[in-house]
Structure formats: C-alpha cells, structure tokens
Amino acid sequence: MISHWGSISLRGAPPARMVGGAAFALGLALCVGGAAARASVVLRDDLKREVAFAEPPRRIVSLLPSLTETVCALGACDRLVATDRYSNWPAQVGALPKAGGIDDAQIELIVSLKPDLILLSRSQRITGRLQDLGLTCFALNTDSYPEIAHTVRVIGEILGLPERAEHLNETISSAVRAIGAQAMARRHGDGPSVYFEADAPPYAAGPSSFIGELLTLLGARNIVAADLGPFPQLNPEYVVRRNPDVIFVSPSQVMHLAERPGWDRIRAVKEQRVCSFAPAVRDSIVRPGPRVADGMRALAECLERVSP
Amino acid sequence: MAEPAPNPARAPVVLACRDLSVAYGARVVLEDVSLDICAGQWTAVVGPNGSGKSTLLRTLAGLTKPRGGTIHLQGRRLSAWPRRERARCLAWLAQTAAPTELTATEVVALGRFAHSGWWAHRKADDDASMHRAMLATGSLSWAQRRVSTLSGGERQRVHLARVLAVEAQILLLDEPTTHLDPPHQEDVARLLREQAHRCGVSVVSAIHDLSLALTADRLIVLGHRGVVGHGSVPDALAGDWLSTAFRTPVNIVEHDGVHLWRPALAPRH
Amino acid sequence: MSALRPALADIAAGRMQGAASQRLGAWLLCCLAITLLLTAGGLLIGTTSVETSWKWLLSPDAQSSIVLWQIRLPRTVGAWFAGALLGLAGAVAQGVFRNPLAEPYLLGTASGAALGVTVCLMAADASIGGLAWFGKLGVTGAACIGACAATLLTVTLSRGVVQTASLLLSGIVTAFLLSAVTSLLLLTKPDIWREMQTFLLGSTGFISWSSTALLGVVFCICVVPATLLSRGLDALTLGEDTAQSLGLSLPWLRLALLGVVALATSTSVGQVGIVGFVGLIAPHLVRETLSVNHRQLLIAAPLCGGALLQAADLVSRWIIRPAELPVGAVTACVGGTYLVLLLWRRSRDG
DSSP states (O other), X not given: OHXXXXXXXXXXXXXXXXXXXXXXXXXXXXXXXXXHHHHOEEEEOTTSOEEXXXXXXXXXXXXXXXXXXXXXXXXXXXGEEEEOTTOOOSGGGGGSOBOOOSSSOOHHHHHHTOOSEEEEOSOHHHHHHHHHTTOOEEEOOOOSHHHHHHHHHHHHHXXXXXXXXXXXXXXXXXXXXXXXXXXXXXXXXXXXXXXXXXXXXXXXXXXXXXXXXXXXXXXXXXXXXXXGOSSOBOOHHHHHHHOOSEEEOOGGXXXXXXXXXXXXXXXXXXXXXXXXXXXXXXXXXXXXXXXXXXXXHHHHHHHHHHOO | OOOOOXXXXXXXXXXXXXXXEEEETTEEEEEEEEEEEETTXXXXXXXXXXXSHHHHHHHHTTSSOOSEEEEEETTEEGGGSOHHHHHHHEEEEOSSOOOOOSBXXXXXXXXXXXXXXXXXXXXXXXXXXXXXXXXXXXXXXXXXXXXXXXXXHHHHHHHHHHHHHTOOSEEEEESTTTTOOHHHHHXXXXXXXXXXXXXXXXXXXXXXXXXXXXXXXEEEEEETTEEEEEEEHHHHHHTTHHHHHHTSXXXXXXXXXXXXXXXXXXXXX | OTTHHHXXXXXXXXXXXXXXXXXXXXXXXXXXXXXXXXXXXXXXXSSSOHHHHHHHHHSOOHHHHIIIIIIIHHHHXXXXXXXXXXXXXHHHHHHHTTOTXXXXXXXXXXXXXXXXXXXXXXXXXXXXXXXXXXXXXXXXXXXXXXXXXXXXXXXXXXXTTSOHHHHHHHHHHHHHHHHHHHHHHHHHOGGGHHHHHHHHHOOSTTOOHHXXXXXXXXXXXXXXXXHHTHHHHHHHTTOHHHHHHTTOOHHHHHHHHHHHHHHHHHHHHHXXXXXXXXXXXXXXXXXXXXXXXXXXXXXXXXXXXXXXXXXXXXXXXXXXTTXXXXXXXXXXXXXXXXXXHHHHHXXXXX
C-alpha cells in the first residue's frame, strides 16, 4: 500500500508530486493511525476501571467458567494457561492447571505462569492483590441473558477477534430465537407452569434469574412471582399451592419429591412430569455463557417431553 | 501472756461509720450500724453465720457500696479518698483466696502495688517490708514456690504476708486463721496483737473461734440485722452479748486470766 | 539467720530462681529458632518443589523474585504477626476473664467481622448511596471495623465493664445477634455467601507487604500497653475484690485490656479472616512448658502464636500442593487435637 503511493508520487509532475506526497503522507497516517487504533484498546470492565491492551493477550488465566467457555468459543482456547477449578468445557481445559476458585485463587500459581491477562468476575480482594503484583485483570460479570452478548463482544475486542465475536453472537441469538419460536409454536394455551429448583432447601429460580429468562423465552410460566427476586428461598407450601405442571430438580432429589409433605398432590409429581439434568448439561443451563443455546435446547426438549 | 490494752478513750479514731446500711438486692444484711475503730487496737468481729461479718469488712474496705450511711477514714469520707492512697492506708484480706499461679514472692510483692505502681520498680524499702512480712508469717521457706502447690495453711500465711507488706494503718482481715493449725493460729493472734500494740495499726478481724476472739482488745458482736454490742471484752461478757447474738446460751469461762468458750456437751433441750 | 540472707538477696534482686530464668531464656531462644526455620520454610514451600525454590534463591531472576519476595515472604512474615496478635489477645483475654478457655473471639468479633464483610460486599454491588464508601473500604477494612463495632456493642450491652461475667454473656448475645442480622442480609443477596464464607474460613494467601506492615505496627501498639498493665492481670488472679483493695481501678484496667484485645483481634481478622484456636492454644502451650507471670506470658504467648500460625500456613500450602487448604481448617484440626489430648491427660491424672 505504502510503496504504491510512494512510487506514484516520485514519478509525477511537481503538482502531482505534491498531491502524491500528500496522499502518501495521508496513507501513511492512515496506516499508522490504523495500527495505533489496534495498538491500544482501552476497555471498561465491570469494576468500572479502564484497562488498556497494547496488543491482544497471549497468556490468559480465566477464573470463571463462563469466561473460559467464551474464550474457547471464540477459538482462542490455546491462549489459556490456567483456569479455575470449576471450568470443565471444552474437554481440553481439563488439562490446564487449576488455580482455585474465584475467592481462594492461588496467587502464586497464577503469578508463576506469567499471564498477561486474568479474567475474573467482580472480586475486589484478589483483583487488588494481583494488580499490586503488576498483573492485568479484567472483571466481567455475566448474570443474565443480555449480558452474554456484551461479554462475548468485549472478550472478542480484547482478543483482537471482533468479527468472530459478532459471528458468535449472531449464532447464539439466532439459535435462541429459533428454539424459542419452535417452543412457542408448539405450545397450546398459556404454556406450562414450571418450578425450577436451583438448590436443596427450596431455592427457586425466579423469572429475573438467568434460568428464569430462558424459561420465559420458551413460553413457560414461572410459579415464582417476579418481585420475589432471582433466587428466593420458598416456603414449600407455596409450591404446593401453585401446583406447577412441570418441576425441574437435581437428579438426586427426583426420588424424594413425593416424600416432601404435601408434594404428592402436586400435578407435576402425580403425573411424573419431572425434569432433571446430568451435571454436564446442567452447567450449560445455569452458566450464562456461549452454550446458552445448548442449555435452552435441553430445557425445551424436556419441556416438550413432559408438558401436559 | 497478753499485754494490757491501751486505754481506748485516749486512742484516736481512724475508721468510723455512721448509720451504715448494706443490702444485697432485697436482702438487708446490715442496718444502721455505727462503729468507731481506734488506732493501735485489735478488734474482733464475731457473730453467727450470715450476720454480716464479711459484709461489714468489705463495706469498710470500700469494696461494697452501702445503701445508706457514711464511712470516714481518718476524718475524710471514704469515697473522697483517691484509690491508691486509700490502698496504702487500708489493707483487706479475703475470706477465700482465688487460686493463682504466681509464686509466693510475687503474691507478697503485689501487696506493694499501691506503693510501687504498675511497672513494679521495687525499691529497697519495698523489699524490706516484703521480707519483714514474710518473716513474721514464717513463709520465707517457700518464697519461690507456686502458691497453687502450697497447702491451705501455707497459702493463708502467704496472703497474710501480702496484707502485712502493704504496711497499712488499718488491716481488715476476714477469717485470717482459717486453715491454720493451732500453733500457727497462736502465731497469728500474737502477730496481730503486736501489730496493734507495737506498730499502732488498727486490726479488725472477723474470727470464728470464740476463744481466740476473746483475746482481742475490743469486740464487735453482730446479730441478725445489726450490732448487738461493741466494746471491750469485759463489757461483752457482762452484757452477755454473745448469747443474744447467737440466740443460744454461750458459756464463757475464765481460766488464768484468759477467757475460753466452753462448748455445752449436753443436748440443748 | 544465715538461711534468711540468701532469701532476702533473692527478693531484693527481684530475680527468679536460677533454674526458672534459665528455662525461660532457653524457651525464648528455642521459639526464635523455630520461627526462623519456619520463615525459611515459608520461602521454600509453595507451588514449586523445594529444590526449585532453592535454585531460585541461589540464582534469582525477575519472575522468581516476585514469587519469593513479593508473595511468599510477606505471607510468612504476615502470618507470624497475625498469629502473634492472636496469641497476645488470647493471653490477655484469659487474664481479664480469669478463664483458661477464654479466647480472642469471645467479644463477638467473629460475627462482627462477618457482618462487616457482608455489608461491604453488598455495598460494593449495589452502590447504595450512603454505603458506597463502605464498599470502597475493601473487605479487610470492613471486617476490621465490624469486629471493633461488635466489641463496642458487647461492652455497651454489659453496661460498661462492671462485671466480667456479664461481659461474657453479652459477648455471646452479640455474637448471636450479629449472626442473625448477617443471615437476614444474605437472604436478600445469596450470591455473596460464598465469598463471605471463604473470607471467614481464614486465608493467609492475600497478605502483601503493606498488610504485613499494618499487622506489625498494630502488634507493637498492642504489646506495649499490655505488658505495662501485666501487673494488673497478676493482681486480678487474686480475685477481683482483692485486686480492687490493692488499689487497682478495675473498670479502667478492663477497658484498656479489652481495647487491646479488640484492636489486636480486629486487625488480625481483617487480614487473615477468622483463624480459631491460635489465641486459645498459644497461652496454654506457654503455661504447660513454663511457669510464668503475666509480664512474661504476654511476651511468650505472641511468640508462640506467631510460630503456630506460620506452621499452619506452611501446612496449608504443603499438604495438597499446588492447591491450598484454608488455614482456619488447619488450626482447627491441630487445636482440636491438642484440646482433646489436654482433656484426656487431665482426666487421667484425676
């Protein structure tokens, strides 16, 4: 590009030479400017800090499973040097060293791997310590469905793969739309009322949680009212009174549902309309990340199977 | 043989209380007690269980707040005395000593706290008074041993030495002769008398043993709810205060100038 | 008479008998030696093998320097100071409460720290106007303030420092009260529970040089008044009434000593979380091996506590390396075992 402009400018007449010279300078400026625009990407993370990247990081430590999955979904899995102990997808991250959880990360291990970027969610304690030691941290919180697109975009920019990020977002949103449309088309009437149990003493997933959003997209009605918050601890009596059509629980609890006082009268229990997922599948449902479409598919499939 | 007591009428009053009333919650222990403690005298406080001997001593030492009445120490109200000065003037011995891991010397050294202060920079006179106190109570031989390893009597003598080391003008001793064998009880009685007559210290001690109590210069006899009488031993015997206080005939016999309590062997009725 | 003269000389010199003072000196040297050994161990043990660490020491490069001098050394030294603070607080608490089972967290500091951490994590998330500054304090500052506030609440509930028994009781009440408040707050935001729990389980992994400096400064600030007031603690062993009759001002003494306990414990909780048993065991270990009065105890117990926490830190780094155990779990195991041994020995001796 530069030599092109240069050769034209050197051979032209004096006015053409001046134009050529100007064009050369402009071209140079554009290229340098272009390189400069790539040279320093400044992004704002979820802790409201401005982080500058002179070049795309090559050695990344990810302390959150959803961020690990995003990096790998963008095809940069080889840039990961360590993950947290809960990251388990794709299979190749299993071979990476584990640096603890978000709250008890092993600082020494992380430092000895010489990373140039550490991805984590908002935790002040470890962020402060790592920054004191001169490492770059970037905090990203993904709690809900819309934030997935944002996270993918930001990570794409950091990695220098913005086109792939856009492509991934497109794939995800179209898949989600398709599954949602399919589910809506198949449902008759109002849609099944569901109760999703996130944890043992009945912690339900409310409509404002990530799982709740997916269920709403699938046309299901959550028995939990929106104002109870994302993960309210319910009085078991509430579930009995609302009489959901479908119940989602963990596999270990499926056998014991009928033993809970009064639960044998719930329609879902009486008619065996209970969904449970293996841990690997469950991960894709509860983690807001690039596998959201897979999770949604699993939910849709089960709903279709057991709905009245 | 006991030395004759100095004339009480001429001795100055060091500790006086007027209309003293002490109560623990709803239970009134002392009511309207008025007493004078004179310098250079050994006063024994006797009375039945629960009559308030310990309470009286604690209140006079300033450890219990009275519900009513006043206490004057050397003419000044007790509450007006600064803490350290009062501790130099008044020494109190508890009835039961709490177990402690300190050595005997350290316990006696604590008696000098009011003089030497927090940093325990001990001067020559601190050491001298400690030595005197331990010599007088015969506790020098176990000076370096832990108090918890001593017998009851040995421990009592260490605590007595601590009280003596304060070199206070007034000693308030609650049962100083507990755990002691008869020879040592004699020693303590002799020691207290010496302190009073030769050093001019006012000693007030609550004593269970009536015979020992009757060797004191003055008696305070407490009954239920108040003072039955206070005065010299002959006055106490003449007024038969002891029988009134104990609500049962108390036989006192005199033998060789010494008053002794003779327990009645026959059943009471 | 001749038998009395050496006794007088002993008293005059204020010296302990030869054997006892020799024992104390030997014990202190031993403790110092162990501390130095543990510090060296702290440099060598971590995510790499001991040989690698040794090579790093001999031929340092930029990266290993960071690991050795910016991560491992401050961690070990900071652990020593935190343990020393806990040992000091435990010795003072046992003296003030005249109870060998007293420990630094008796005044409700643990629950106060938990509440502080919870509020801080919630404030950091929600940026509620008035609480935003609290969130900016960071978890360490919030834990420290929470612990201090809990102590204040305990002292207020017991209406000043009138009676030791009521202090103990109000400490328990405060602990329950603040735990209840913490649980209620967690219901509104359950996802911070994990972070709070991990903080409270105790971890020496976040200690930097600035943390170590803070711990060191607070240690110096606490040890001075404690040793100055140690004679008061000695007097307290004779009973509260006797101590008062000796001229001690009990309320002020207790206030000052509890202030030392509160400051020492709060600072330690802020930096390393809640590490149990160190404050309880360190004074016991000193008293089992030595006969000391309180001045000596308040110097020996911190040394013992520091070495204990250093050792626990090393164990937590070593056992499942390169992963780590929470240091509070290690101290609980060791401490619990020691207490069981103690009880067994006491019952055997009758």
